[in-house]
Amino acid sequence: GQQLNQSPQSMFIQEGEDVSMNCTSSSIFNTWLWYKQDPGEGPVLLIALYKAGELTSNGRLTAQFGITRKDSFLNISASIPSDVGIYFCAGRQYNNNDMRFGAGTRLTVKP
């Protein structure tokens, strides 16, 4: 199946810094989603993107659906300690019920 390449694998940042992570694929995706997972919990949806070029915000989080439909990025501004966790991108291709996930970006925020 089509793989999603998510980078970076991990990030160590200072509280207040901005964060950027991205997801790429060699194939076109119709939907891109970003999830966050806290330790011992299931992933929670942050942002869903449905149109190429779409830019969507959710508080301090902003995500974009790449114009080529092969990538997406997530930005977190002014990070805070509760942003700690693993962030996953996920994508779905047209007429395909199979959703693929990236391997995740582990974010650590130092107070």
Add this chain to the structure above:
Amino acid sequence: NAGVTQTPKFQVLKTGQSMTLQCAQDMNHEYMSWYRQDPGMGLRLIHYSVGAGITDQGEVPNGYNVSRSTTEDFPLRLLSAAPSQTSVYFCASSLLARGGNEQFFGPGTRLTVL
């Protein structure tokens, strides 16, 4: 709403044993799915269902069976557990009108096969 619930939270099995992981949702979602999560590999889709009586395979279906007799429940069966099935298993659901996107995940079942 309880959302998506999974039982048990933890399970230890011996090789060759069988068991069923339970998943239920009370949001009237048509789409339900099972994923496994292994270190460094993200989540991989095992099986999914777009409605009662309809199931299909995902990326890694071997060694697992599912059935969907009601909208609410979507159990995952391991017929003969193997150490390679040691993983964290997540059940998820969403509205089919959203194309199965925007999934709500359960808290997970941590399975160890010895």
